Amino acid sequence: MKTKTQRLQLIRQLLTENTVTSQEELMDLMKKNGSPLTQSTLSRDMKELNVSKTVLLGGGYRYVLPRLSPTPVKSDEKGFVSIAFSGNIAVVKTRAGYASRLAYEIDENASDVVIGTVAGEDTVILVLNEKSTREQVVAALSTFIKIQ
Amino acid sequence: MKTKTQRLQLIRQLLTENTVTSQEELMDLMKKNGSPLTQSTLSRDMKELNVSKTVLLGGGYRYVLPRLSPTPVKSDEKGFVSIAFSGNIAVVKTRAGYASRLAYEIDENASDVVIGTVAGEDTVILVLNEKSTREQVVAALSTFIKIQ
DNA sequence: AATATTGATGAATATTTATGCAATTTTTAT
DNA sequence: ATAAAAATTGCATAAATATTCATCAATATT
Secondary structure, three states, rough: OOHHHHHHHHHHHHHOOOOOOOOOHHHHHHHHHHHHHHHHHHHHHHOOOOOEEEEOOHHHHHHOOOOOOOOOOOOOHHHHEEEEOOEEEEEEEOOOHHHHHHHHHHHOOOOOOEEEEEEEEEEEEEEEOOOOHHHHHHHHHHOOOOOO | OOOOOHHHHHHHHHHHHHHOHHHHHHHHHHHHHOOOOOHHHHHHHHOOHHHHHHHHOOOEEEEOOOOOOOOOOOOOOOOOOEEEEEEOOEEEEOOOOHHHHHEEEHHHHHOEEEEEEOOOOEEEEEEEEEOOOOOOOHHHHOOOOOOO
16 A cells, blocks of 8 residues: 555546546556555545546546646746736736737636737737736736746 | 426526535425426436536535536627627637737727727727727627627 | 544445436427 | 327436544654
8 A cells, every 4th residue: 555645646647547437437446556445535535636527428427637727837937027007907028929828828717807818029918807906817827827 | 397498597507606515405496496306307407417516625515517618609700709898998809810800890990989909819909989888889899790 | 651633544324316217298200 | 180209207226425433543742
């Protein structure tokens, strides 16, 4: 028996590589992979891993891992230089050529606080959701850019 | 209750408005809302709706609807997808590559309510005339884009 | 060192969910 | 309109999952 962390990691891997339909099925897989456990533990582990049970197009069920939230990356890796606000607009400055790429990411990951973006060469203009505060916008961007 | 479609719609609504923890709980809600049914049917309905059971941060479980499928682009030939407002700015989302063309058309046809536009790849930012209302903007765009 | 505290775990079990089947309704084809 | 086919639903129950409880190990506290 290894550590719990290793076991959780194995569960992750197995869920990624297989279409797991039930905990019992996963139990077998775990056993085959040298980590036998009971369904009780599996149930608890899966809860801890935030695994959810979904329906496939084909009609079957599958346990899936949560969409991993992007790990914040150092701001300069994304080309981020600065952010400033004016009214309901935020202006993000980037290194030359990075604006489009960053705008795309903002659209993808901050659509709840930003209703839209337009990018130039080294500048992105963000139109804030009227209900969002500047702090919320910074917080949202922080989930995928290490600002500061 | 009437049709199955209506029932599914009610399920959608209830799942959106409540943190539903079990099918039995939802069963009660359905009953209270004039759509009594059995757990069997709920199980089938939820499968049909692609509802999945997830773990909440707090530790509980919740049934959730699938993330809105990739924008049911009822693509109008102009590439228009959506419009949203924030302050004196409107953000028009378009299909990829359509923003410039659409911005041009907006400039041409709505200059009385929009003082200027900037287009990215799939987004157009419109700066509204201070004297125009959002309704007027939508009305103006409607004359040459099929909105809705 | 002895004792408490915390975290993990399995066994048993309660709870919840999925489904086979039969009855019934709705739709389609003739 | 009528027969045949397909869909819908509840009931009963099988299958799957979550949790309670007791136990044990590891770590912290006195």
